Amino acid sequence: MLYNLLYPWADEFQLFNLFRYITFRTGGAILTSLVISFVIGPHVIRWLKSVQGSGQPIREQYLETHLKKKGTPTMGGLMIMIAVIVSTLLWVDLTNTYTWIVLLVTVGFGLVGFGDDFLKLTKRNTAGLSSKAKMAGTIVVAVAAVGWYMAATPSPLDTGLALPFFKDIALNLGWFFVPFAVVVIIGSSHAVNLTDGLDGLATVPIMIAAACFALIAYLCGNVIFSNYLGIQHVPGTGELAVFCGALVGAGLGFLWFNAPPAMVFMGDTGSLSVGGALGAIAVITKHEIVLAIVGGLFVLEALSVMIQVASFKLTGKRVFRMAPIHHHFEKKGWSEPTVVIRFWIIAVILALVGLSTLKLR
Template identity: 90%
Template sequence: MLYNLLYPLADEFQIFNLFRYITFRTGGAVMTALIISFVIGPRVIRWLKSKQGEGQPIRTDGPETHLKKKGTPTMGGLMIMIAVIVSTLLWVDLTNTYTWIVLLVTVGFGLVGFGDDYLKLTKRNTKGLSSKVKLVATLVVAAVATGWYLMVTPWEMGTGLALPFFKDLLIHLGWFYVPFAIIVIIGSSHAVNLTDGLDGLATVPIMIAASCFGLIAYLSGNAIFSNYLGIHHVPGTGELAVFCGALVGAGLGFLWFNAPPAMVFMGDTGSLSVGGALGAISVITKHELVLAIVGGLFVLEALSVMIQVASFKLTGKRVFRMAPIHHHFEKKGWSEPTVVIRFWIIAVILALVGLSTLKLR
């Protein structure tokens, strides 16, 4: 909004020329989202406590140390969503369609997560929405977002799949790209959701992935940089860096309250919305496979659940002591802070590997 209001006045007031630069507006989005999180955080937590009573239901079959978390409110993702949406709308170019697509996914998946959290609280169990309802709801949102994206993007570019480490290679999938993009968005969302199981565990990897894709979006949207690096130039994606900046700021603010011992849990409200947004950004910037590397920790968490379920159904035996895999290490005796910090380190390493694909081509 500030860009649309103030940049046209740059000829009269030179200082408004700053709003021309995506880097300046991204920095503004980071700080704005951070401040919003700090300001509304205590109020949101008090409100959630007043409405939720006993807080998020705790799994009785989980690590024993989790029982002491009883009474901690969930739906803290509301704090992230408010900070991200307000900050993005304030600093982004409102005429950029890609931003609206990502916001659609953020809000749509957030509403699904909110419904899931609400049912968990009212029914006082850990089930929430059925898996079928959750899948169908996210499928509809992802399908609408994918269709909108293909409407505003040249067909050859929109339906192309770029391979990391290969310069200018774009595999055209045609209509097969539609289900592929939907799977990326939904898969990213649910992978982040599975990772959100310990205090602060998902928050930092989310910020790391958002930082990486903020850079990728900026480079992909810049003709000079994309040509130099040999990545595909997608005009307009630079504005997504502002959204990513807002997500980083909101994540920092949320981490202040989510750091061990957590005052509030992110809940499906936050994890589904943020994961879906990252998936949508990877689709728009043509870095879908890079997301699997940068967000490799999320992939590992999701794979651990799939392996556990498949193994138990086929053989009756479990591969891990408990899935997702962060609970496996807790069951082995690792303390929660140890699991969280070591997983953060893994997330940083995978992000560096993912960023290396921008140059190693």
């Protein structure tokens, strides 16, 4: 909004020329969302406590350390969503279609997550929305977003799949791109949701992935940099760096309240919306495979659940002591802070590997 209001006056007020730079507006989005999180955080937490009573239900099979968290409010993802949406709308170019597509996914998936969290609280159990209802809601939003993206993107970019480590190579998936992109968005969303099981565990990897994709979006949207690096140039994606910056700032602000011992949980409201947004950004910037590397921690968490379920159904035996995998290490005797910090380190390493694909081509 500031760009649309102030940049047209740049010839008369030289200071307003700063708004033409995506880097400046990304920095502004980071600071704005951070401040919003700090300001609204205590109020949101107090409100959540007042309406949720005994807080999020805790599964009985969890460790004693988890049972002690009973009474901690959930739906803290509302704090992230508010900070990200307000900050993005303030600093982004409102005429950019890709930004609105990502905001659609953020809000749509956030509403599905809110419904799930709300039912958990009102029913006083850990079930929430049925898996079919949750999947149906996210599919509807993802299909709408992918359809909008394809309508806004020229051919052959719209259905192309870029391959890391190879210059200017993209596989044209045709109409198969639609289900592929939907799976990327939904898969990213649910993988982040599964990772959000310990205080602060998902928050830092989310910020790391958002920071990586801020850079990727900026480079993909710049014809000079994209040609130099041999990556797909997608005009207009640079504005997504502003959204990613807002997500980094909101994540930092939320971590202040989510750091052990957490004052509030993210809940499905936050994890589904943020994960879906990262998936949508990966689709738009043509870096879906790189997302699987940068967000490799999320992939690992999701795979651990799939392996556990498949093994138990086929053999009656469990591969892990408990899934997702962060609980497996807790069962092995790792303290919660140890699991969280070591998983953060893994997330940093995977992010560096993912970013290396931009140059190693």
